[in-house]
Amino acid sequence: MKNPIYPCLWFEGNAKEAADFYCNVFKDTKITDENPIVVMFESAGQKFMCLNGNPQFNMNPSISFFVVCETEEELMKAWNILIDGGSILMALDKYEWSEKYGWVQDKFGVNWQLSFGKLADVGQKFTPTLMFTENVHGKSEEAINFYTSVFKNSDVVGILRYAEDDHDVTGTIKHAQFKLNNNVFMTMDSGLAKGFGFNETISFVVECEDQGEIDYFWEKLTEGGEESMCGWLKDKYGVWWQIIPEILKELMSNPDKSQKVVEAFLKMKKFDINTLVNV
Structure with a gap:
């Protein structure tokens, strides 16, 4: 099984515009293929599919992309472009996990977590991050075990749980990393996030x-x-x-x-x- 896994982003008929936008945001990014249905682009060797869909679903923070920026200049360039017409979910600042980090939802609705750090610490530049909320809150660990049982070359890299003073449900997952066919994913549970969950706007493509x-x-x-x-x-x-x-x-x-x-x-x-x- 080779089974490449990559994200598909659902846009409202403006997939080409979005792909061009991301080519400007992130270095080493280029469009690799396009047709009336989808536009493909690659960034740092990772593949993304942009789909021309109908305006029937809304993007939300349940799936975001954790982005490692190895220089502050790279981070600031991406941040400044992404916040133009977008909205800030977490201010660009110093946090316990990063010297400089911020979470932004761009003008197309896609969520990005930009973090100043070393690529070697994660293993890839873009990492899909799944937030388990509402009716699936607390099921992050169960999902990790399920996904790693389905895909080959998979393992759990690490799990950090909420402590009693973390203002969320103690023992649920604060942050976890795992691999599916050597692709890194992250997850978290959130008992505080309300009103949104996984939907068709971001899916994962598995080639067979x-x-x-x-x-x-x-x-x-x-x-x-x-x-x-x-x-x-x-x-x-x-x-x-x-x-x-x-x-x-x-x-x-x-x-x-x-x-x-x-x-x-x-x-x-x-x-x-x-x-x-x-x-």
């Missing part, structure tokens, strides 16, 4: 080599969750995933087949590779 892998992830991740259309599913914690065949990009780039491929997968819940290849 063959039908067996698609069947495997579909079965595991829909357990207690919910099937949707076009390879989308919601797991039992409310986190959204897209289980797609890696050959899909090749099929979509074939002008003689792309439209038929789209027509075929629009009728599918779980992807059927054989059907797509033979349309």
Whole structure:
């Protein structure tokens, strides 16, 4: 199993504008592919998908991206661009975990946690951070154990729990790091955050080599969750995933087949590779 995992950001028809914006925010960032449905960009070797969707969902802080900035100049440049038209959730300041850190929701609604530090401390520049709130509050550790059981090359890096004087539920997760197929993720529980939770605006794409892998992830991740259309599913914690065949990009780039491929997968819940290849 190779199974690259990367985030998909749902925009309201302005995916290209958003991708261009992030190319300006973060160094070593470029658009790698685009079509009317999605725009792909890479930053620091990590892949992001920007989807042109409908205005039916609202982004929120339940999933944010922890960003390691190795110089203060890099951090300040990104911060100043991101706060323009955005909103500050945590002021840029010194905290116990960072000499300089701030949390901002940008003008498109995407949440970023910028932190001055060393890339080696995390292992990657951008780390998806899942906040477990409301009906899934307190289930962060259970989710970590579930995800690391599903994906290969996975392990728990570390868990820090709330103490009695932390103004949240003692014993629940204050901060945790874990790896799924060597991709770093972070989680936290929040009993204070209200009125938002996971939704379709940020999902995680899992590329599969063959039908067996698609069947495997579909079965595991829909357990207690919910099937949707076009390879989308919601797991039992409310986190959204897209289980797609890696050959899909090749099929979509074939002008003689792309439209038929789209027509075929629009009728599918779980992807059927054989059907797509033979349309």
